[in-house]
Amino acid sequence: MRVLGIDPGLTRCGIGIVEGSVGKPLSMVSVGVILTPSDLALESRLLELDRAINEWVSIWNPDVIAVERVFAQHNVRTVMGTGQAAGIALLIAAKSGIPVMMHTPSEVKAAVTGSGRANKAQVATMVAKLLNLSEIPKPVDATDALALAICHIWRGGANTNIATALAAEKSRLRKLRG
């Protein structure tokens, strides 16, 4: 299963692709950060974000998209931008017919480090270890996007089974179409 993880943000949006399945080794396919300049008009920043995420989707063709679930309680100052970025990621998934799921920051931390209260450095270290990377990807938004994708693969259970079935069906249809 190929998962596109998105850590939504307006100034820095982390994005990364991880391939793997439960019980098998994981591998990083690609990782990056989408930056939009804060002196640009809000609508132009959203347009750039939309363009860049669409580009990732069309290049890497993920089976599932995982987006961090943001809560209004954290960072009141930036929460609107984060919400708008998340909304655009969800809309792109829906338009592309790619299953999308949201995971909370503590679900991601727990999946990757075993503790829902792990700090950023612990998460980054585990992401590098799990993906067998020689260096920790920078900035932290990129690591968070990879952690999110790993969390999605590992959380298993009904939701992932459904997503896997949908991914298999999508890939079957792709082959049929040619």
Place this chain on the structure above:
Amino acid sequence: MRVLGIDPGLTRCGIGIVEGSVGKPLSMVSVGVILTPSDLALESRLLELDRAINEWVSIWNPDVIAVERVFAQHNVRTVMGTGQAAGIALLIAAKSGIPVMMHTPSEVKAAVTGSGRANKAQVATMVAKLLNLSEIPKPVDATDALALAICHIWRGGANTNIATALAAEKSRLRKLRG
């Protein structure tokens, strides 16, 4: 100038078109509310909202889009949905090349009633009066969208002048192409 006003929301998104210019009578072109069922997946609700707003834009061809500026402080429970809806409205404007502006709730109230602290009923009464409507449009989200469009037309000043110039240029290009 034809203005599309959007009062962003996930459960109820108010939408309305007002035509007019500073110093001339205003008229309502259309008004409505986009509803998305709360039992639908978030990405499907955003997709439906995107479809519906795009439909309004392509049917009514507005010169400017005015979106209510939402603050994270109000209604923490619904603020993420409101932010996502606003983000989609802004993205549609950017994609369509239509100038977009945001106005705060107090700017809208002040423009329509003369007081930034007016209540919902006062705003609704004034909207009906200004647009020469025999009844107040329901629900309040619809009235708010119309109030937003009126506010945009009446605030005048540099921003509206720029938008008017852009609208004139767009209309000129449309005629040249068409």
